[in-house]
Amino acid sequence: METVEGRLGQLSTLEEAIAAPAAIRLAVVDADSGFTQVLLKRVSAVGWRADLLPAPPPVEELNAMRLHAVVIDVAQLGSEAWNYLGRLCGSSSAQVVIVCTGASSVAQRVRGLRLGADDWISKPCHPEEVLARVEASVRARHAGGVSAPDPVVAGELEIRPDMFEAFVGGRALGLTRRELELLQLLASQSGRVIPRERIYERVWGYSMAHGDRSVDVFVRKLRRKLEGASPGWRYLHTHFGVGYRFDPQEAGSGSSPGPSASLPPA
Amino acid sequence: MARFSLVPKDREFFNLFEEAGANIMHAAQLLTKLMKTWPDAGGLGREILICEQEGDRITHDIIHRLNSTSVTPIDREDIYALASALDDVVDFTEEAADFMGLYNIEAPMEQAQQLTRVLEDSCRNIAQALARLRGMKELNHYFVEVNRLENEGDRITREALASLFRNGIDPMMVIRWKDIFERLEHAIDACEHVANILEGIIVKHA
Numbered sequence: 055m056e057t058v059e060g061r062l063g064q065l066s067t068l069e070e071a072i073a074a075p076a077a078i079r080l081a082v083v084d085a086d087s088g089f090t091q092v093l094l095k096r097v098s099a100v101g102w103r104a105d106l107l108p109a110p111p112p113v114e115e116l117n118a119m120r121l122h123a124v125v126i127d128v129a130q131l132g133s134e135a136w137n138y139l140g141r142l143c144g145s146s147s148a149q150v151v152i153v154c155t156g157a158s159s160v161a162q163r164v165r166g167l168r169l170g171a172d173d174w175i176s177k178p179c180h181p182e183e184v185l186a187r188v189e190a191s192v193r194a195r196h197a198g199g200v201s202a203p204d205p206v207v208a209g210e211l212e213i214r215p216d217m218f219e220a221f222v223g224g225r226a227l228g229l230t231r232r233e234l235e236l237l238q239l240l241a242s243q244s245g246r247v248i249p250r251e252r253i254y255e256r257v258w259g260y261s262m263a264h265g266d267r268s269v270d271v272f273v274r275k276l277r278r279k280l281e282g283a284s285p286g287w288r289y290l291h292t293h294f295g296v297g298y299r300f301d302p303q304e305a306g307s308g309s310s311p312g313p314s315a316s317l318p319p320a
Numbered sequence: 321m322a323r324f325s326l327v328p329k330d331r332e333f334f335n336l337f338e339e340a341g342a343n344i345m346h347a348a349q350l351l352t353k354l355m356k357t358w359p360d361a362g363g364l365g366r367e368i369l370i371c372e373q374e375g376d377r378i379t380h381d382i383i384h385r386l387n388s389t390s391v392t393p394i395d396r397e398d399i400y401a402l403a404s405a406l407d408d409v410v411d412f413t414e415e416a417a418d419f420m421g422l423y424n425i426e427a428p429m430e431q432a433q434q435l436t437r438v439l440e441d442s443c444r445n446i447a448q449a450l451a452r453l454r455g456m457k458e459l460n461h462y463f464v465e466v467n468r469l470e471n472e473g474d475r476i477t478r479e480a481l482a483s484l485f486r487n488g489i490d491p492m493m494v495i496r497w498k499d500i501f502e503r504l505e506h507a508i509d510a511c512e513h514v515a516n517i518l519e520g521i522i523v524k525h526a
Contacts, residue, residue, distance in 0.1 A: 115488045261488030263429065263497075265480065271359065271427035 078102045080123040096181040120259035143170025150191040209287040209302030222283040240300035249297040340406040341450030347371035348443040352436040358428045368417040375410035405514045412507035423496040431480035435504040442469045442511035456525045466515035473508035
């Protein structure tokens with residue numbers, strides 16, 4: 055059972071396959087190079103993807119990386135450890151946080167778990183055990199969480215996250231994964247302007263480099279597909295120098311960026 | 321007072337250099353368009369490749385003529401250096417365009433669009449200077465402008481690289497764009513090199 059594919063092959067139902075991510079993406083925040091070297095070798099062998107961060111980055115940066123899990127040695131944070139751990143655990147419900155650190159007292163482990171850590175592993179530990187615990191926590195998070203978001207209907211458009219597609223009048227728009235993620239993000243905050251940088255962080259999973267036109271290009275592609283399939287409607291509105299807003303408006307109904315009166319109830 | 325020469329000089333070199341100047345300018349214009357419209361650039365990459373091949377052809381013609389001509393209107397080493405430097409401009413231009421496809425670039429960066437405009441301006445100045453090379457005078461303002469544009473290119477490149485090395489940027493994006501920015505900078509530097517060679521030629525003939 056060396057590979058992720060091997061494990062997936064033994065799952066009996068589709069639900070199980072969905073609940074267990076094919077390739078977990080994690081960050082290892084640890085300055086212990088001996089441990090991280092062995093761990094990352096194992097992570098790579100099972101087909102997961104890991105970023106090694108010897109120093110703890112700002113919590114917002116970790117969130118922007120859209121990880122399944124963060125494995126962190128809190129000892130290197132010194133007196134800031136509890137504060138950082140609390141902020142990390144509270145900042146995102148998408149990623150699990152596993153503390154993997156040296157000798158600790160019962161009180162410390164309890165405090166860490168109560169702050170929101172999903173698991174606590176004491177070093178020395180076997181990398182296989184770390185991986186198994188990460189996988190278990192990610193699986194539990196997926197099982198406990200909601201399944202695919204509900205379909206969204208706006209104007210003539212129906213977004214079906216469960217099918218990774220959007221439809222107009224029953225006809226698929228043929229969206230790429232990135233276009234769909236972009237549309238889902240914009241539609242999830244319908245009527246609100248989302249800054250480019252925020253869109254990039256959420257869809258691409260990294261900070262946006264100054265001058266990068268990726269968001270504009272993908273909005274243009276998406277707009278072309280939306281307006282090609284639904285010419286009587288305008289869905290995406292540009293706020294120059296700021297970002298984009300999803301707000302379905304009939305083409306003849308005036309172009310003023312007013313409130314989202316035409317939106318269906320959430 | 322007009323200057324007379326007792327030996328006939330092959331004026332065809334001037335035509336070839338003028339042709340090379342028009343060719344680098346055309347390539348740079350195509351690159352500006354490609355960077356502006358990417359990823360909907362259509363066949364622009366192919367057109368730039370044709371310019372690069374045309375540049376090779378002109379360079380070959382110049383070298384061939386140099387080897388078969390006894391008296392040249394410009395010093396031999398200057399003709400050779402100028403032909404090579406012009407070839408470098410179109411080579412780097414083509415490389416930058418090629419990398420856009422090769423690296424599977426999703427979208428352009430504003431700094432790259434600015435750099436292609438700087439390159440196009442530099443090439444236009446070089447092309448205009450080359451078209452007037454026969455007269456060997458009143459070319460200085462072209463060289464001053466190319467030097468100014470090179471400084472502008474350096475500034476934009478530095479800012480562009482700094483933006484890539486901020487925390488949290490996708491490492492793949494850094495790898496891809498660092499290469500492309502460097503190629504654009506090399507193309508602009510090559511224009512400055514052409515201007516320096518031309519300036520040397522003018523000084524010798526003053």
